[in-house]
Amino acid sequence: MKKFTLIIIWLFALGLSVFAQQAQDEPLNQNPNYSKYLQKIANGTWQTVSDDGRPLGYIPPQTLPNNDYYNLHPANTTRSLPATYDLRNVSGQNYMTAVGDQDISGPCWAFATVASLESSWKKKSIGTFDLSERNLTTCHDYYTGWTICDGGNAQAASGYLTRFDGPTLEANDPYGSPDCETTCGGLETPARYVTGALTITENPAAYKQSIMDHGGVYTSMGWYGASYNSTGYYNPADQTYYYNGAEGTNHGVTIVGWDDNKVVTGGATGGAPSGNGAWLIKNSWGTGFGDGGYFWISYEDTEAAGYVSYWPTSTSYDADAQLYHRDKHPPRSGTGYGNEVGYVLVKYVASADQKLEKVSAWTRRTGFMAIEIYDTKTGNVLSDLLASVSEQTCDFPGYYTYDLSSPVEIAEEKIFM
Amino acid sequence: MKVKYTTTGYTFPIPYDTDSPAPVAGNQWIGSTGASWSAKDDKCLSVRVFATPSTDNQTATDPVASSITSTSASISWTGSGAQSYRVKYRLKGDVDFLTKDATASPTTISSLYQDTTYYVSISTEIDDVWGAYTSEVPFNTTHDAAVATRVYVDNITAKTARISWNAIGAQRYQIVYQNITDGDAVKLAYSSGSSITISNLIPLKTYRVWMRSNVTGSWPGEWYGFVEFVPQDDRTPTTVIVSDITGTTARASWDGAGADSYQVVLRNVATGASTYYYTPASYRDFSGLSPGTEYSVVVRAKIDGSWPPSFCEATIFNTIADGRFPGDLAVSNITQTSAKFTWTGAGATLYTINFANLSTGASVYRSLLNGPRTESNLSPGTPYMARIRAYIDGAYTPFSDPIYFETLSGKSLLSDYSGGKDNGFVVFPNPVLEKADVLFASEATGKGEISVFDLQGKKHLGLIVDFLPGNNVYELNMGNLSQGIYIVSMFDGENIQYYKVIKQ
DSSP, rough: OHHHHHHHHHHHHHHHHHHHOOOOOOEEEHHHHHHHHHHHOOOHHSSSSOOOOBOOOOOSSEEOOOOTTTOOGGGSSSOOOOOOOEEBBTTTTTTOOOOBBBOSSSSSHHHHHHHHHHHHHTTTTTOOOOHHHHHHHOOSSSSSSOTTTTTBOHHHHHHHHTOOOOOBBGGOOOOSOOOOOOOOOOOBBEEEOOOOOOESSSOOOHHHHHHHHHHEEEEOOOHHHHHOSSSSSTTTTTEOOOOOOOOOOOEEEEEEEEEEEEOOOOOOOOOOOOOOOEEEOOOSSTTSBBBEEEEETTTSSSSSSSEEEEEOOOOOOOOOOOOOOSSSSSSSHHHHHHHHEEEEEEEHHHHHSSSEEEEEEEESSEEEEEEEEEEEEEETEEEEEEEEEEEEESSSEEEEEEEEEEEEEEEETOOOO | EEEEEEOOOSSSOEEEEEOOOOOOOOOOEEEESSSSSSOOOOEEEOEEEEEEEESSSSOEEEEEEEEOOSOOEEEEOOOOSSSSEEEEEEEOOOOOOOEESSSSSSSEOOOOOOTEOOOOOOOOEEEEEEEOOOOOEEEEEOOTTSOOOEEEEEEEEEOOEEEESSSSOOOOEEEEETTTTTOOOOOOEEEESSEEEEEOOTOOOOEEEEEEEEEESSOSSOOOOHHHHEETTTOOOOOEEEEESSSSSSSEEOOOSSSHHHHHHEEEEETTOEEEEESSEEEEEEEEEOTTTTTEEEEEBBTTTOSSSOOOEEEEEEOOOOOSEEEEEESOOOOOOOOEEEEEOOOOOEEEEEEETTOOEEEEEEESSSSOOEEEOOOTOEEEEEEEEETTTTOOOOOOOEEEEEEEOSSOOOTTTTTTOOOOOEEESSBBBBBEEEEESSSSEEEEEEEETTTTOEEEEEEEEEEEEEEEEEEETTTOOOEEEEOOOOEEESSSEEEEEEOO
């Protein structure tokens, strides 16, 4: 009997060992607003325009990145933030570009993305750009079947941007007067290459620091009620909005500042929040809305600013550059081994004599990332290290690009991994 | 690429995209330790590489000359590690070049001429194959103050020339010159200064001069200069100046004097017509030129009994345009015995038309105050020449180029019937409503004009006709004329007949 027990224990231990090496789906951070979206689609209550006809167009992503340790980096915990900040006037500098008008339902998220990029590049003295919302809206290819009027989100934008399909200049693909049948007219030369895409969830302090560091940030909100009068959640008199319901998100906008002491009156339905403080929002309903296109959302709004996305890094366009990738979009899923570490190995074949200059990868959690490039794989053994990036801290989930300290010359048809 | 993801306190989800196109099997793996790998062929792992075209760091580019002295330079370039590099350098203006091979940048090229422009480029040998040379890059060697590198020739006469150079301080300078036209033996001259005048040259022969500098007590191997010059005879014209230009006159003068004779060639650029003049003087006055016309003039000198093969360089000048000058002489209204002359230009003192019967040689000069001019009494069926000139400001212009014409042949209608014969000249019907036929008979071929006049003498219609021997019929359309009486005339160039017609 005793002997039998030992055998069972041994088998159990063996099973654990095997199980530990078996990849399994990791739990993802499901987005509750996506469930609400599906529910409303099913019962016919999904709104692509506001109650008084304002165009919306945000589709919540199915999942949000895990953001458990957003403040892992010490710098994230020692910030001193001002009580007010307005990208329209930072020590006399206006880091915003013109307010757009999406005109039809659907592209709000593209206007919010472009507003974020344009303010970021202007703030970083890269230049004042007028980027094409139409090209992003019609060419993102995130979900087959989405029309321009259905909408989108920052994940669709990140896929389009980080695979270097855009952003292109407005002049290359002007917005014009699109309708729901408008489709991608073709990719155009990117104005720059976007090399970073980050998402922060439920962390106002981190939002603020990112705005100060990088410019406007994309976010989602739920727009309900009227916009022309104060019968709903918006008060046109002071351009403040406060929603206290739980209907979910339906509109993409850009946060371009804040005021911790802002008094939000809100509309008749929602009333005023319990405290002061609001985000300064750049909308895409033209300059006739709000304060020249801008308005305020209370910190206490139950749907707004659940997460923000922004694209903090970019590099110059190079007509001869090539991006090796197998994934076309940001990761929509993940697998792992039930522990804190995961390894990935990807093989590419050089299509020409080239220099490998940068390496990029997505991560769905905050943590650390180390990258190595090898020349040879024999069975499980990697050898002939060509280059490496030492362990880097990833403060937020998203897309990171690292320069190789010394570019790796690689011959055409050469395999590297 | 191998990516290690690490987090703290949570399991780590290796990111992948579910909706990208399926990856190529065998190109992706995941693992928990980095020491063993499981194929991940169904989803696209999110790892990327950014690549730009490779730069060839072996092939030499951008050659640069540095540490330049009067005789050497260090040549460097970007690119390293190739099998070999070849530096090619040549003198500016030379096709021939020298090379120097090296295994790495930089390399020094020496034995250069000082104060000289060189062009340098580099080729790279990789895998036993030499690549293309880079673009040539110029550099200049420095100048040693005592070494002559530039030679100048001036004060050239028929038999002497001054040779100077850009140096001072050498013990001696050796100057070599040679008549290369005849291939004569070289001659030497020496100086410790900066110039020397050489003599006993042969005029109009091409000489070449070059030199070297003895700075240290021995003669170096480098020669500089190689300048060519031609001793000029001071009787030889080299430059012609045209002055005192009017519409019809000008003076050409030149810088040579004392030759046996000077041949001056004046050429009308437009027509190519040339006029040759000979004079012992150093100038020549031209008259009778055409106003507003471009001319060229060249001169050569007959010296010691022979003409040189070439002229001095041509000088171009334009005479002044003159509205009085006759031009574009033309002849019209030619009949058997008359012709009308017209021309452009007016206001001259006098215009003279010269026309000549080319059959008899009889020539007539008709002086007129202005034009046009109709000449009669010409002979029928006869070739004539005509030309025109004007008397302007006290002198005649040259005659224009002649024009040629021939009077009409045939006999006069009326003269043939002047004896009372009826040639049948009639207009029918009469009265006429619209169209009428003009009928007449002729004994010869000829040309005439049928005209219709009203009673006030105003001409309403004119019809040039070629008539033939026998009966002739021509149609007159009088439909546009008002009702009334008209006179139809028939003029054969000499005589005229009339016929009265009523237009209804």
